[in-house]
Amino acid sequence: MDSVNYWLMKSEPEVYSITDLQKQRETIWDGVRNYQARNFLRQMQIGDLAFFYHSNTNPPGIVGLMRIVKTGIADPTQFEPTSKYYDPKSSSDSPRWQTVVVEYMETFSHPILLPTLKEKFSSDELLLVRPGNRLSVMPVTSAVAKKILAELS
DNA sequence: GCCAACGTTGGC
DNA sequence: GCCAACGTTGGC
Numbered sequence: 001m002d003s004v005n006y007w008l009m010k011s012e013p014e015v016y017s018i019t020d021l022q023k024q025r026e027t028i029w030d031g032v033r034n035y036q037a038r039n040f041l042r043q044m045q046i047g048d049l050a051f052f053y054h055s056n057t058n059p060p061g062i063v064g065l066m067r068i069v070k071t072g073i074a075d076p077t078q079f080e081p082t083s084k085y086y087d088p089k090s091s092s093d094s095p096r097w098q099t100v101v102v103e104y105m106e107t108f109s110h111p112i113l114l115p116t117l118k119e120k121f122s123s124d125e126l127l128l129v130r131p132g133n134r135l136s137v138m139p140v141t142s143a144v145a146k147k148i149l150a151e152l153s
Numbered sequence: 154g155c156c157a158a159c160g161t162t163g164g165c
Numbered sequence: 166g167c168c169a170a171c172g173t174t175g176g177c
């Protein structure tokens with residue numbers, strides 16, 4: 001049987017919020033320019049589920065759920081000279097930055113705020129709460145994911 | 154807006 | 166390949 005992988009992806013709601021995703025239905029998750037985060041994006045598979053996390057806002061927390069619907073997409077912003085994500089060292093032959101297309105699934109009626117996540121999970125269980133961690137894309141173990149999802153039912 | 158913690162860059 | 170300088174992230 002296929003196992004679903006779980007992820008957590010951060011976005012600043014002032015830049016792109018879950019409400020924006022709900023309206024758009026799906027989006028290319030562009031703008032990731034960190035190799036570790038990109039490597040996680042490369043590992044994603046169609047059907048994987050990702051928690052949408054609102055960062056750099058008050059209060060920060062997990063606000064909803066989305067699904068990976070396309071993988072191995074070249075981030076188009078790397079080729080756009082006017083984009084803040086333009087990467088002159090990347091070529092269309094071998095794009096440096098790949099990402100995924102995500103589809104909106106749901107907005108949680110109660111977001112799971114960062115203090116709650118810190119309370120429930122150790123830094124070993126959940127990368128997000130590891131001190132100093134700044135990754136914008138990271139894996140979530142299925143055990144942790146199921147606890148998060150159970151919180152909401 | 155502050156600033157600690159990171160990641161990246163580039164001179165050497 | 167070291168590491169200082171610089172830029173970014175993101176909680177507070």
